[in-house]
Amino acid sequence: xxxxxxxxxxxxxxxxxxxxxxxxxxxxxxxxxxxxxxxxxxxxxxxxxxxxxxxxxxxxxxxxxxxxxxxxxxxxxxxxxxxxxxxxxxxxxxxxxxxxxxxxxxxxxxxxxxxxxxxxxxxxxxxxxxxxxxxxxxxxxxxxxxxxxxxxxxxxxxxxxxxxxxxxxxxxxxxxxxxxxxxxxxxxxxxxxxxxxxxxxxxxxxxxxxxxxxxxxxxxxxxxxxxxxxxxxxxxxxxxxxxxxxxxxxxxxxxxxxxxxxxxxxxxxxxxxxxxxxxxxxxxxxxxxx
Numbered sequence: 057x058x059x060x061x062x063x064x065x066x067x068x069x070x071x072x073x074x075x076x077x078x079x080x081x082x083x084x085x086x087x088x089x090x091x092x093x094x095x096x097x098x099x100x101x102x103x104x105x106x107x108x109x110x111x112x113x114x115x116x117x118x119x120x121x122x123x124x125x126x127x128x129x130x131x132x133x134x135x136x137x138x139x140x141x142x143x144x145x146x147x148x149x150x151x152x153x154x155x156x157x158x159x160x161x162x163x164x165x166x167x168x169x170x171x172x173x174x175x176x177x178x179x180x181x182x183x184x185x186x187x188x189x190x191x192x193x194x195x196x197x198x199x200x201x202x203x204x205x206x207x208x209x210x211x212x213x214x215x216x217x218x219x220x221x222x223x224x225x226x227x228x229x230x231x232x233x234x235x236x237x238x239x240x241x242x243x244x245x246x247x248x249x250x251x252x253x254x255x256x257x258x259x260x261x262x263x264x265x266x267x268x269x270x271x272x273x274x275x276x277x278x279x280x281x282x283x284x285x286x287x288x289x290x291x292x293x294x295x296x297x298x299x300x301x302x303x304x305x306x307x308x309x310x311x312x313x314x315x316x317x318x319x320x321x322x323x324x325x326x327x328x329x330x331x332x333x334x335x336x337x338x339x340x341x342x343x344x345x346x
Contacts, residue, residue, distance in 0.1 A: 067303075068313045070176050071296055075315050077168040080126050080289035082119070084264035088239075088287060089116040092261055096251030096271035099280035102227070106271060106278045109251030114270070115239045128167060129236065131160040132290040136220055136237055149201070157199050157215075161191050164291040173295035182302040197298060200330050214331030218297070219290075221274065229279040233335040234293070235286045241274065248273045253281045267318050267338045283336045297334040300324045317341055 082088050094109030123129045134156050164170045165187060174190050177183035183190050198215045216222060221232025221241075232238070241247040252261055253269040261268055266286050272279055285293060300309055301324050309324045319340040325332035 064311045064313055067300070067311055068315070070172075070299065071313050071315050073172055074169050074292055074295055077172055078289050078292045080128060080167065080169075081266075081292065082122070082287040084266070084287060086119075087122055088118040090114050090263050090286065091116045092252050092263060092268075093249075094251045095260070096253050096281075099271070099278055104227075104273070104276065104278045106250045106273065106280070108248070110249045113242045114249040114272075115242055118239050123236070126289070127163045128160070128289055128291050131156065131163045132219075132236065133240070135160055135215065136240065157195065158191075160290075161194050164194075164294060165191060167289070167291045169289065169291045169295050173299055177299060177302055180303065194294070194298065196329055197301060197331055198294065202327055202330055214327070214334070217333050218331065218335070219293075223275055223277060227277065229274050229277045229282075231333055231335075232274065232279065233282060233284050233333075234290075235284055235288075236290070238270075238272075238284065246274060250278070261338075261341065265318075265341060266316070267320060267336055267341070269338050283338060285336060296322070297324055297331065301326065301331055301334070312339065 084090070091110075091112050091114065093112065096109050097107050099106045124133065135153075165174075174183060174187070177190075178185045183193055199213050201213050212222060217231035219231075219234040219237055221237065222230045224230050238247060242249065250271040250273065253271055254261065266288060268284055268286055270279075270282050270284055272282070300311060300322055303309075304324070305326075307326050309326075310321055312319065312321050314320075318338060321337040321339055322334070323337065324334040
């Protein structure tokens with residue numbers, strides 16, 4: 057998959073199919089409300105100072121009853137406290153945590169989103185048709201532990217990096233591209249939202265946008281820019297990035313797709329047979345260039 061600013065037609069088609077099937081996506085202004093506030097400024101490389109252009113949190117309201125009433129979200133939230141955020145510190149996986157991982161994968165496999173992704177990957181010769189074997193493939197891609205920091209033990213996995221977030225040498229935020237984790241960390245005063253990222257000529261993003269580029273601080277460190285889907289289900293993100301991961305053997309894959317009204321660059325880094333990181337970058341929305 058070569059890097060290209062032209063939307064990849066086949067991937068655009070299958071990802072829009074997933075989008076339409078994502079009935080567990082929360083509705084903006086109804087199930088949750090966000091407050092975008094100011095446009096975030098420039099942060100120098102290695103700096104952990106950012107001017108706060110957002111006095112209030114990003115999330116004004118989230119219907120937690122609805123969130124926890126959906127099985128995939130419930131199992132997803134149970135996984136968020138299973139990881140040691142610092143790279144170089146070995147992860148210890150308990151039997152209870154292994155069971156939680158399996159319950160999350162099982163619950164995703166019950167959704168139309170993941171069934172559709174599985175069927176597509178089988179057609180493309182990238183996944184086994186047997187659902188048990190496909191679950192094992194998902195486990196290896198997202199939950200198999202590996203060394204991110206060479207000095208320590210097995211300290212990371214795709215799920216932890218992308219959805220939970222990590223810190224590197226106490227100097228840099230890595231990953232943390234998930235809106236549910238962002239909301240929960242913000243609710244407990246661990247995250248401070250600094251503002252949205254967009255170029256000068258771009259109109260302000262809307263409160264009903266499902267993809268944003270954000271700036272925030274976490275654990276005393278600043279993430280100058282991080283792409284994030286908002287309101288989408290965990291199974292949608294796992295399905296989407298699994299497809300891109302399996303459809304390429306490159307160390308880094310970057311594809312441009314148009315999902316709903318959003319032109320996105322979807323980036324996936326490979327770490328052996330697992331995901332190193334994956335995230336969306338919003339290029340334009342409603343035909344407005346960023």
